[in-house]
Amino acid sequence: MKSRLVSLVIAVFLIAGSLSPVFAQNFAVEAEIGLLYDFDSDQVLFAQEADTPWIPASLVKVMTMFVAFDRIAAENIDLNSEVSVSERAWQMGGSQMFLEVGDKVTIDDLLRGIAVVSGNDACVAIAEALAGTEELYVQWMNNKAEQLGLNLHFVDVHGLSDTNQITAIDFAKLVKHYLSAYPQALQYHSQISFAYQPRSSKNPIVQANRNGLLRVYDGADGLKTGHLSQAGYNLVATAQRDGRRLIAVILGAASEAKREQEAAKALDYGFRSFESVSADQLLPQEQVRVYKGRSDYVDVTTDGARVSVLRGNRDSLSAEMSINDLQAPIAVGEEVGTLTIYLDGEVLKETALLAASQVERGNWFTVLIDSIVLLFRKIFKFG
Numbered sequence: 001m002k003s004r005l006v007s008l009v010i011a012v013f014l015i016a017g018s019l020s021p022v023f024a025q026n027f028a029v030e031a032e033i034g035l036l037y038d039f040d041s042d043q044v045l046f047a048q049e050a051d052t053p054w055i056p057a058s059l060v061k062v063m064t065m066f067v068a069f070d071r072i073a074a075e076n077i078d079l080n081s082e083v084s085v086s087e088r089a090w091q092m093g094g095s096q097m098f099l100e101v102g103d104k105v106t107i108d109d110l111l112r113g114i115a116v117v118s119g120n121d122a123c124v125a126i127a128e129a130l131a132g133t134e135e136l137y138v139q140w141m142n143n144k145a146e147q148l149g150l151n152l153h154f155v156d157v158h159g160l161s162d163t164n165q166i167t168a169i170d171f172a173k174l175v176k177h178y179l180s181a182y183p184q185a186l187q188y189h190s191q192i193s194f195a196y197q198p199r200s201s202k203n204p205i206v207q208a209n210r211n212g213l214l215r216v217y218d219g220a221d222g223l224k225t226g227h228l229s230q231a232g233y234n235l236v237a238t239a240q241r242d243g244r245r246l247i248a249v250i251l252g253a254a255s256e257a258k259r260e261q262e263a264a265k266a267l268d269y270g271f272r273s274f275e276s277v278s279a280d281q282l283l284p285q286e287q288v289r290v291y292k293g294r295s296d297y298v299d300v301t302t303d304g305a306r307v308s309v310l311r312g313n314r315d316s317l318s319a320e321m322s323i324n325d326l327q328a329p330i331a332v333g334e335e336v337g338t339l340t341i342y343l344d345g346e347v348l349k350e351t352a353l354l355a356a357s358q359v360e361r362g363n364w365f366t367v368l369i370d371s372i373v374l375l376f377r378k379i380f381k382f383g
Contacts, residue, residue, distance in 0.1 A: 027046050027269055028048060029048060029250060029262040029265060029266055030253070030254070030258060030261075030262055031048075031232075031250045031251060031252050031253040031254075031258070031259065031262050032049065032052075032054070032232065032251055032252025032253075033048060033049045033050065033052055033054055033168050033249070033250070033251035033252055034046065034047070034048040034049075034050070034168070034248075034249065034250055034251070034262065034266060035047050035048070035050045035168040035169060035172055035247075035248070035249040035266075036246060036247070036248050036249075036266045036267070036269065036270050037172035037173075037175075037176070037246065037247040037248075037249070038244075038245075038246060038247075038270065038274070038276070038308045039176055039179070039238070039244075039245035039246060039247055040244060040245060040276060040306045040308075041276060041305075041306045041307050041308045041349070042176065042349075043307070043308050043349065044169065044172075045246075045269075045270050045274055045308060046266060046269065046270075047168070047169065049168075050167065050168040050169040050249075051151075051167050051168075051169055052167065052168075053151075053165050053166070053167055054165070054166055054167065054168070054231065054234075054251045054252065055162050055164060055165065055166075055228060055230055055231035056159055056164050056165070056166045056171070056226055056231070056234060056251075057159045057160075057164075057226030057227050057228040057231045057234055058095065058118050058158065058159040058224065058225060058226035058227070058234075059159065059166065059171065059224050059225075059226040059234050059236055060154055060156065060157065060158060060159035060164050060226070061114050061115070061118060061123060061157075061158065061159060061224055061226075062171075062174060062175065062178060062223065062224050062236065063141045063144065063145070063152070063154060063174065064114060064123050064126070064127070064137075064141065064157045064158070065111065065114055065115060065178070065185060065188070066144065066174070066177075066178045066181075066182070067130075067137065067140050067141050067144055068107075068111060068114075068126055068130060069181070069182045069185060070140075070144070070181075071130045071131075071140075072107065072130075077107060077130075078107075079106065079107050079108040079111075080106050080107070080108060081106065081107055082104045082105060082106055082107075083104070083105060083106075083107065083110070083125065083126075083128075083129040084102060084103070084104060085099045085100060085101055085102060085103040085104075085105060085121075085125050086101070086124070086125070086128055087101050088124055088128070088134075089121045089122075089124040089125040089128065090121060092120040092121040092123075092124055092158065093120065093160075094120045094158070094160055095117060095118040095119055095120055095210075096117075096119050096120060096121050097109075097110075097113030097114075097117055097119030097121050097122040097194075097196050098119075098121070098196060098198050098201075098205050099113075099119070099121045099122065099125060099196075099198065100198040100199055100200060102199070103198055103199055105125065105196075107126065107129065109196060110122045110125055110126040110129070111126070111188050112188055112191060112194050113194065113196060114126065114188075115185070115188035115189045115191070115224075116188065116189075116191045116193065116194035116207070116209045117194050117207040117208075117209070117210070118210055118224075118225065118226075120158040120160065123157040123158040124157060124158065126157075127157045134156065134157055137157055138154055138155060138156060138157060141154045141157070142154055145174070148173070148174065148177055150170040150171075150173055150174055151166075151167050151170045152165070152166050152167075152170055152171065152174065153165045153166075159226055159228075160228075162228060162230045162231070168249040168251055171236060171249055172236075172247050172249050175223060175236060175238065175247050176247070179222075179238070179245075185222075186221050186222050189211075189221065189222030189223045189224065190214060190220075190221040190222055191209060192208065192209055192214055192215065193206055193207060193208045193209060194206070194207055194209070195207075210225040210256075211223070211224070211225050211235070211237065211260075212256070212260050213235075213237050213239070213260055213263060213264060216260075216264075217237075217239060217264050217267065218239070218241065219239040219240050219241040220237060220238070220239040220267075221238065221239065221240060222237070222238045223236050223237060223238050223247075224236050225256075225259070227256075231251070231252065232251070232252035232253055232254065233250075233252075233253040233254065233255055233256055233258065233259040234250065234251045234252070234253070234259065235248075235249075235250045235253070235259040235260065235263050236248070236249050236250075237250075237260075237263040237264075237267065239267050239271075241271055244271070244276050246267050246270040246271065248262075248263040248266040248267050248270075250262045250263045250266070273310060273311060274308045274309065274310060274311065275308065275309060275310075275311050275314065276306050276307070276308050277306060277307050277308070277309065277314055277317065278302075278304075278305075278306055279302040279305040279306060279307055279319070279339060279341065279349075279351055280301055280302050280304075280305075282307075282317055282318070282319035282339070282341060283300065283302070283319065283321070283339065284319060284320065284321055285300075285321070286299060286300065287299055287300065288300055288321070288323045288326065288336065288337070288353075289323075289326065290326045290327070290328055290330055290359050291325060291326065291327050291328070291370040291373065291374055292327045292328045292361060292362055292366060292367045292370045292371070293327075293328030293329070293330065293359040293360065293361065293362050293366070294328070294359065294360045294361070294362050294363075294366070295328075295359050298326065298330050298336065298355050298356075298357055298359045299355070299356035299357040300321075300336060300337070300353045300354065300355065300356055301353070301354055301355075301356040302339055302351050302352070302353060302354070303333075303352075303354050305339075305351040305352075307341050307348060307349050309343060309348075313343065313344075316343055316344045317341060317342065317343055317348070318341075318342045318345075319339055319340065319341045319342065320339070320340045320342070321337055321338070321339055321340075321353060322337050322338045322339075322340065323336060323337035323353070324336075324337065325374060325377065327370075327374075328359045328360060328361045328362060329358075329359060329360050329361045330355050330358065330359040331355065331358060332355055332356065332357060332358050333354055333355060334354065334355045335352050335353070335354055336353050336354065336355050337352075337353040338350055338351070338352060338353060339351050339352075339353050
C-alpha cells in the first residue's frame with residue numbers, strides 16, 4: 001500500500017463544481033483512496049487521490065438502487081408487486097440473496113436483497129423486472145451518471161467486472177444525489193440483517209448487512225461495501241449526528257476490518273474537527289432592493305445552505321452578496337442573486353440567494369418612476 005501524507009481538504013465544491021484549496025491540517029487514511037464529504041454543505045473535507053479512477057466492485061449497486069427507485073417512481077410501481085426469477089439471475093455467483101429459478105419475489109425484497117446482503121442475483125432480477133434486460137439497465141445507469149455530470153462508468157449491475165470505474169469524489173456526489181432524491185433508501189441500507197426463504201428451503205436464510213459500521217458506529221445508517229481482488233476492500237459509509245450528515249469513501253483498503261476502521265476514523269475526524277454554519281447567519285443584509293414593485297425591498301435567504309469550517313474558524317468567515325437589478329413581480333423561491341462566502345479572504349463557497357417573500361407589481365406611477373431610475377443607473381453605471 002502506498003505511503004502518503006495528504007493535506008486535509010484539497011477541495012471544496014463550488015456551484016460550478018470546481019475545486020480550490022481551503023484547509024491546511026494533515027490527515028490521511030490507510031487505503032489507496034479516501035474522501036470525506038459533507039452532505040449538507042457539499043464540501044470535501046478531506047481527499048486522498050480522490051479523482052483517481054478505481055474499480056468499485058459492489059459499490060456499483062448504489063447506482064443500481066438509484067435507477068430502480070427512479071423507475072419505481074416514474075412508473076408508480078407497487079413495491080409489493082411480484083416478479084419471477086430467471087435462470088440468468090439464479091446463476092449469478094458471488095454474494096447472493098439465494099434466489100431460485102421461478103421464485104416469486106417482491107420488488108421490495110429485491111431492493112433489500114441488494115442493499116443489505118449485496119445479492120448479485122437480486123441485481124439481475126430487478127434489472128430484468130424493470131428494464132427487460134441487464135444490458136438496457138446498464139445503459140440507464142450510464143445515462144444517469146452522464147445526466148448528473150459524474151465521472152462514473154458501468155458495465156454491469158452488480159460490480160463483478162473489473163472494468164466498472166468510479167472516482168471517489170464523483171461517487172460521493174452520486175450518494176448525495178441519491179439520498180437527496182430518495183431519503184427512504186436509508187431504510188434499506190441501514191437494515192442490520194435480511195431473511196429470504198427460497199422455495200426449496202424449509203427455513204429462511206438470514207444474512208447480516210456487510211456494513212459492520214451499522215452495528216458499532218454511532219449514527220451510521222448506510223451505505224455499501226464492495227470487494228474484488230483487483231480493487232481491494234471498498235466502503236462508502238454515511239452517518240448522521242445532531243442533524244449533520246457526512247459521507248466517507250474508502251477504496252482499496254487491505255481488509256474488511258481496515259475499511260471500516262478507516263471510514264470510522266474519517267467520520268470521527270469530520271464530526272470532531274469541523275463545525276457547520278448556516279449561510280443565512282452570514283448574510284450582510286436580510287433584504288435587497290426591488291424596482292417596479294408594491295414594496296421597495298424583498299427578503300432573501302439561502303434556503304438552508306450551510307458551510308463547514310474547522311472548529312474555531314467561524315469568526316474568520318465573511319460573505320458578499322451579488323444582486324442584479326431586481327424588478328417586480330418577484331415570487332417566493334425565485335433566485336435573485338449569489339452569496340459568496342470567504343474564509344480569511346479566500347473563496348470558500350458560493351450559493352444561490354432566493355426570495356423569501358413575494359413582491360407584486362406596483363402601480364403605473366411606481367413602474368414609470370423606477371423605469372427612469374433604472375435607465376439612469378444603466379447610463380451612469382451606478383453601484
